[in-house]
Amino acid sequence: MAGKAAGAGGTGILLVTANVGSLFDDIVHTHKPHFMALHCQEFGGKNYEASMSHVDKFVKELLSSDAMKEYNRARVYLDENYKSQEHFTALGSFYFLHESLKNIYQFDFKAKKYKKVTGKEIYSDTLESTPMLEKEKFPQEYFPECKWSRKGFLRTRWCISDCAFDLVNIHLFHDASNLIAWETSPSVYSGIRHKALGYVLDRIIDQRFEKVSYFVFGDFNFRLDSRSVVETLCTKATMQTIRAADSNEVVKLIFRESDNDRKVMLQLEKKLFDYFNQEVFRDNNGTALLEFDKELSVFKDKLYELDISFPPSYPYSEDSSQGRQYMNTRCPAWCDRILMSPSAKELILRSENDEKIVTYDNIGPNVCMGDHKPVFLSFRIAPGAGKPSAHLHKCCVVQ
Secondary structure: HHHHHHHOOOOEEEEEEEOOOHHHHHHHHHOOEEEEEEOOOOOOOOOHHHHHHHHHHHHHHHHHHHHHHOEEEEEEEOOOOOOOOOOOOOOOOEEEEEOOOOOOEEOOOOOOOOEEEOEEEEOOOOOOOOOEEEEEOOHHHOOOOOOOOOOOEEEEEEEEOOOEEEEEEEOOOOOHHHHHHOOOOOHHHHHHHHHHHHHHHHOHHHEEEEOEEEEEEEEEEOOOHHHHHHHHOOOOEEEEEEEEOOOOOEEEEEEOOOOHOOEEEEEEEEEOEEEEEEEEHHHHHHHHHHHHHOOOHHHHHEEEEOOOOOOEEEEEOOOOOOOOOOOOOOOEEOOOEEOHHHHHHHHEEEEEHHHOEEEEEEEEOOOOOOOOOOOOEEEEEOOOOEEEEEEEOOOOOOO
């Protein structure tokens, strides 16, 4: 299935930001990766206490599916410890290795050694004691509005074809209120995400371990600069402010056209973003709005991203018949991303003869996939790309 054996043409890598559901088989057959990483957030759904009983069945069916027949090694890490307020992140990280892939190693963070990957193993419940990963939940003071946040990150380290790299599953904080997000530019929530992402980057490049390339992917909850977007979408509108009778708190903003019978263009509430024309978010994949996607700019020296050529990944309707429709709860935004270190960018093999050898896109553009549309990055690691520093990785030693 993975086509040519890993080697002459490089090692095919597929990174995916979320559970792709029924499209999993199609993704594997289309891209034929040698190594596939699937990072899930809110694994088990928001009602995780009721859903966790179904998780093990899902994982076992996935590992035994037709798409996985040629993948003879796997590692699955599921944070199912929902009773632990201190540690629970609801993150799930899946890694699948094709039978043609030789000499792949995973890093043991406790022993500080690489170990050869064999067989299929599933780790769940309490991941804190698993030496093959690092997992942290962000401190509560990062987002005090949320009584019990599940936001955090989960990091693994791999060595393939003498290339060592970290894969970091991440879930950053959301916008709790559209009205608060609209008040300042950048919003207070953007500042919270900035702080949390900075914390993650500091952790993965600190002095405890050798520095390697890294890919960070999942749900960053990055949002468009709300004030700038509203001002642009409603340039010729007048704003009406509605306040609560008892507290005088702003509870709704209504933007109406100055003429045209004062037509309502946008209604904004804590959890309502109802713009009259959703096509603006889909036309030309929403690229006209990319100028308001600013949250990554503060990390321009640490994180690189390929050009975005797909529509905003959130918040899609969860109506199975409305695969392209956005919900009117939030301003559509590119929440789901795949970012990489500058050195990881250099690992990606670009072919002069085939422009599509590197692909960064969404999955199931017309299919209902939940409120987030998964994003994927497909690329190849060039043969021997990591050999100049291979002696540092000790990947040739079976531990």
